[in-house]
Amino acid sequence: xxxxxxxxxxxxxxxxxxxxxxxxxxxxxxxxxxxxxxxxxxxxxxxxxxxxxxxxxxxxxxxxxxxxxxxxxxxxxxxxxxxxxxxxxxxxxxxxxxxxxxxxxxxxxxxxxxxxxxxxxxxxxxxxxxxxxxxxxxxxxxxxxxxxxxxxxxxxxxxxxxxxxxxxxxxxxxxxxxxxxxxxxxxxxxxxxxxxxxxxxxxxxxxxxxxxxxxxxxxxxxxxxxxxxxxxxxxxxxxxxxxxxxxxxxxxxxxxxxxxxxxxxxxxxxxxxxxxxxxxxxxxxxxxxxxxxxxxxxxxxxxxxxxxxxxxxxxxxxxxxxxxxxxxxxxxxxxxxxxxxxxxxxxxxxxxxxxxxxxxxxxxxxxxxxxxxxxxxxxxxxxxxxxxxxxxxxxxxxxxxxxxxxxxxxxxxxxxxxxxxxxxxxxxxxxxxxxxxxxxx
Numbered sequence: 001x002x003x004x005x006x007x008x009x010x011x012x013x014x015x016x017x018x019x020x021x022x023x024x025x026x027x028x029x030x031x032x033x034x035x036x037x038x039x040x041x042x043x044x045x046x047x048x049x050x051x052x053x054x055x056x057x058x059x060x061x062x063x064x065x066x067x068x069x070x071x072x073x074x075x076x077x078x079x080x081x082x083x084x085x086x087x088x089x090x091x092x093x094x095x096x097x098x099x100x101x102x103x104x105x106x107x108x109x110x111x112x113x114x115x116x117x118x119x120x121x122x123x124x125x126x127x128x129x130x131x132x133x134x135x136x137x138x139x140x141x142x143x144x145x146x147x148x149x150x151x152x153x154x155x156x157x158x159x160x161x162x163x164x165x166x167x168x169x170x171x172x173x174x175x176x177x178x179x180x181x182x183x184x185x186x187x188x189x190x191x192x193x194x195x196x197x198x199x200x201x202x203x204x205x206x207x208x209x210x211x212x213x214x215x216x217x218x219x220x221x222x223x224x225x226x227x228x229x230x231x232x233x234x235x236x237x238x239x240x241x242x243x244x245x246x247x248x249x250x251x252x253x254x255x256x257x258x259x260x261x262x263x264x265x266x267x268x269x270x271x272x273x274x275x276x277x278x279x280x281x282x283x284x285x286x287x288x289x290x291x292x293x294x295x296x297x298x299x300x301x302x303x304x305x306x307x308x309x310x311x312x313x314x315x316x317x318x319x320x321x322x323x324x325x326x327x328x329x330x331x332x333x334x335x336x337x338x339x340x341x342x343x344x345x346x347x348x349x350x351x352x353x354x355x356x357x358x359x360x361x362x363x364x365x366x367x368x369x370x371x372x373x374x375x376x377x378x379x380x381x382x383x384x385x386x387x388x389x390x391x392x393x394x395x396x397x398x399x400x401x402x403x404x405x406x407x408x409x410x411x412x413x414x415x416x417x418x419x420x421x422x423x424x425x426x427x428x429x430x431x432x433x434x435x436x437x438x439x440x441x
Contacts, residue, residue, distance in 0.1 A: 001116060001185075002094065003046050007034060007104035008054030008079050022056045023238065024104035025063065029250055033237055034060065034104050038070055044112040046100065047072040052088045054079035086211035089191060096188055103182035103236075107246050110232040111260040116185055118228045122160065125190040125224035126216060129183040131234050132344035134302060136336075139179040140212065141166040144227050148324055148352075153370040155349065155382060156324065160226045165217050174285070174333035177344045178227065180212075181234045193219055231307050231346040231387055233258045257305035262388030266346075267301050267433065268380055268407065270398035271312035273420030276334060278399070281315075283322045288333045292423040295341035300430050306394070307346040307387060311379040311406070317352035320361030324352070347387065349379040374398075375405035380412070395433050397426060 007024045024034040034051075041049065049072055053060050057078060067074030077092045089095065098119065100112065110129070119127035130142050143164035147157045165180075166172060194215040199205050209215065219225050233255040237243040249255050258264065272278040275298070277289045301308040316322040322330075331348055338344060351372040357364070372378030384391050396407025399420035407415030414433075418425040 001046060001098060001100055003041055003049045003100040005102045005104045006052050007060055008052050021059050025059055028246055033107050036107055038072060042071050046112055050075045050077055052077045084208040084210045086209040086215050087207055090205045098185055098187050101184045101186050105238050106182050106236050108183055108234045109255050109259050110230060115228050119185040122226045124226045125187045125219055127185045127226045127228050129181040130178045130227040130229045131181055132177040133179045134342040134344055136177045136179055136339040138168055140168060141175050142178045142180055142227050146328055155372055161223060162220050162225045162227050165220060174336040176332050177335040177339045190219060231258060232260060254305055260388060263390035264307060264388055265305060266307040266309050266389045266394045268309050268311050268396045270403045271310050273399035274426055278420050281321055283316055285330060285333055288330050290337045293427055295338050295343040297427040297430055298338055298343035300434060302344060304434050309346055309383050310348040312350045313374050314350040314352055315354035318354035318363055318366035319359045320363050349383055351379060375402040377406050377410035380406060380410035397429055
């Protein structure tokens with residue numbers, strides 16, 4: 001598969017560090033971000049690369065040449081004037097098959113072939129890489145289609161199909177922390193559809209085309225644009241602060257710790273009483289209130305080599321107190337509140353079932369036994385499969401004995417019981433975990 005890398009931007013936000021070279025050429029631990037990415041592509045067998053260059057592009061050509069020194073083949077598409085983020089795609093040759101599109105200023109250590117397999121399995125026009133980050137308030141956010149359980153006793157599923165794209169400057173409510181990473185697999189069918197919309201009567205596409213506004217967002221209504229959500233390491237190094245963070249993450253081993261095929265480590269968290277105030281059966285947005293210090297605690301996980309994953313019993317669905325859509329909105333509020341304080345969750349799993357019948361308004365299809373309601377370990381086991389997690393190196397933290405038992409049944413290294421609704425208790429346990437002082441009790 002061909003790879004197109006956009007490397008022509010001016011990088012005005014990071015120009016205070018270096019304004020004599022293109023942003024993708026700014027060194028990160030002695031190598032440019034562009035070189036880190038090319039090495040990653042080569043390891044995946046993706047050695048056919050086109051670099052779209054413009055501002056100071058000669059610096060890129062001088063360094064990489066034809067790519068042979070780096071074990072790849074590099075061609076160049078030179079923009080002698082700006083064509084927007086997608087104009088080059090309508091003018092270059094050789095995009096007759098699916099291709100990988102990358103922003104050259106994003107450091108990403110991901111399994112490219114797994115992304116490609118996802119794209120092909122969906123038959124998508126576009127598969128956008130999405131991930132949570134610590135600044136969702138100034139990022140493009142993606143909403144996908146959530147599906148109820150496909151069979152009795154199963155967990156809800158995310159189809160991956162994108163249903164909404166929310167810009168940085170648009171009016172926002174509470175949204176999931178799912179950020180467009182600037183990495184994608186695109187199909188020629190996407191470009192054909194966009195060409196049909198954009199071209200003049202004589203078939204000419206405008207010179208300047210914006211990938212998000214003019215190409216991707218209008219295609220969402222066609223149902224052919226998907227999100228490949230991942231916990232692998234992805235970071236835009238477009239500001240001095242983020243560049244410094246990327247360097248710290250590389251040095252600390254955080255980047256490698258999130259790579260597939262793994263194994264990875266996780267801290268599993270109960271929701272009610274651990275992250276948000278326990279109010280009984282939480283059924284409305286107004287009842288979702290983060291505990292003081294919860295975001296700070298989650299930030300500690302984010303900065304570590306662990307994933308932060310919520311596993312929560314939500315029998316409010318089975319009892320008829322809340323719909324799936326309402327619960328999703330509650331979780332979106334939780335993620336928004338965390339994001340405002342620079343914290344994020346890598347995933348949220350919830351069990352909608354309840355074993356007992358006889359409640360007014362209950363939903364009988366979600367009544368009965370299941371393997372996911374804690375103390376059963378189903379949610380942890382599913383997360384371990386989805387994220388390639390080594391449970392024997394992971395931890396469970398909750399405010400009930402069922403949380404602790406679920407962690408033990410799943411084979412976690414340790415499981416911790418903390419007082420419900422007690423600010424600071426989560427952070428104290430995390431300090432012990434992250435200091436490496438914990439062992440199976």
